[in-house]
Amino acid sequence: MxxxxxxxxxxxxxxxxxxxxxxxxxxxxxxxxxxxxxxxxxxxxxxxxxxxxxxxxxxxxxxxxxPGLYLLTRQLLISPFDIKNDTMPYTIEAAILPGDSGWLPSSMPVIQSVSPNNKNYGHFDHCIGIQVERNNTCFKGLKFLGNTHPAVVYYYAIERHRPELKDMKISQCYFIGSKNAAPMQGAVFAQGSGIKIDHCIFYECRNALLLFLSVNGFSLTNSIIYGAYEGAVWFGKYSDFVFRDNIIANNHCFWVGMKDYQPHYVFSNSLITGNTIDMGLNNNGVIEKDRSDILATGTIQRSGKVLLNEIDKDTIPVNYLHPSPASAGRDIPAGIIKTGR
CATH class of the missing domain: 3.30.1910 (so0334 like fold)
Known part of the structure; x- marks a missing residue:
């Protein structure tokens, strides 16, 4: 290796x-x-x-x-070189990306926080893995696990707090939580424009995506969100996003929108199934059921059982946490591997 x-x-x-x-x-x-x-x-x-x-x-x-284990003992802060001229791309990526020759799940860098609470915002103690404070960032081919510190309740793997920031891409990454061992309150908690999530898998995080302020130009493509025990996607008062080729299954709530806002949502060529609540409303952090129907173009599958390739033997399958051959949604090109499973 x-x-x-x-x-x-x-x-x-x-x-x-x-x-x-x-x-x-x-x-x-x-x-x-x-x-x-x-x-x-x-x-x-x-x-x-x-x-x-x-x-x-x-x-x-x-x-x-x-490849290897990367432990974060404190918040990792990515700051701009020059605030006025913050234009150059800044990328953190695996040396061997999914789909490259010789790639295996063991090739993935694993990022796990063991930090105690390292941020207090509005008297809210929580822990951040990677804090992004610059434009044009990219994360590729990484596996993020939850926080194992016993004092941490709210852990966010990647946070971008400032709504004036723009352009962040997260591609071919795993976000895996364990509410009883290493919980992940939110995999990605980000504000600002140009957030692109592509070919990622979010597995048993409490919330996968928390996106509220100035999130124009958002896209979620070719990704799987499974087992979020609060909400898969929390989204602000915006309608201009791209949502296609995704599998959203077995979550408490699929989409949590803003109360007293009537957007026009478009979801395309995706499987949305097994969620206790499809459309929810954010009422001061509490999810209420939204009676509106999902507006969609293209093909939206609304039923079927999703079965993922989980670890049950001595080795990790190359396509683990992708749909198994017996699963609904196996025809949708979702998952971290872009060129087949």
């Missing part, structure tokens, strides 16, 4: 033509005080983010993560 990581990183180095804005991280073979090059990787994401903060900000930044 390590040799594969080196080969992939070397190919990326050749393609970009420069390692000046690319940082390599390896939790097994890296060191805290390394230079972050292919041959001298850092050991942790926090060290890579700190190193990137010293860059000029005039070129894109990519942080490549080798």
């Amino acid at each position: 390590y040799r594969l990581f080196i080969i992939v990183c070397f190919l990326c180095f050749i393609q970009t033509g420069s390692a000046a804005q690319t940082i390599f991280v390896d939790p097994v073979n890296g060191k805290d005080h390394a230079t972050g090059t292919i041959k001298d990787p850092l050991a942790g994401i926090d060290k890579a983010v700190a190193l990137a903060s010293g860059f000029s900000g005039k070129e894109p930044v990519t942080i490549k993560l080798a």
Whole structure:
């Protein structure tokens, strides 16, 4: 696996033509005080983010993560280099992406927080994994787990708090919660425009997506939200979004909209089934049932049992948490693997 990581990183180095804005991280073979090059990787994401903060900000930044476990002992803050000229892409991604040659589930970098509460907003104590405070961010090929700290009740894996921010893409990522061991209150809690969620799987998080302020241009595509025990998607007063090729199943509530707002929602080519409440309303954080019908174009499947490939043997199946051959929705191209299962 390590040799594969080196080969992939070397190919990326050749393609970009420069390692000046690319940082390599390896939790097994890296060191805290390394230079972050292919041959001298850092050991942790926090060290890579700190190193990137010293860059000029005039070129894109990519942080490549080798397979392994990454523990966050505090909030990881991604800040802009220059607030007035915050335009360059900033990417944190797996060195080996799902669908790449040689990829296995064990290739995924696993990000888990063990931090105590690290943020207080409006007298609300909670914990953030990655706090995004810049434009043009991207997260690819990562597996996020919940927080195991016993004092943490509300944990958000990725938060973008400021509504003036724009452009954030999350692709080919797992968000896996366990309410009895490592809960995830919200996988993605984000404000601002241009939020794109593509080919992701959200499994047994309390809430998958919490999106309230200035969320123009949102899209959710080719993704699975399963077993959210509060709400799959909480959404603000906006109608201009793209929703297609998704499987939303066995959640307490599928869509939680804003009370006293009459939007025109369009959901396309998706399976929406097994949810206790389809359309809900946000009444000061409490979900009320919305009597409105789902407005949709394309094909919306509204029935069928979703069966996911879960771990039941000694190895993790390559397509785990994707629909099994006997599952409803297996014809929908949803899941982290883009080129077949």
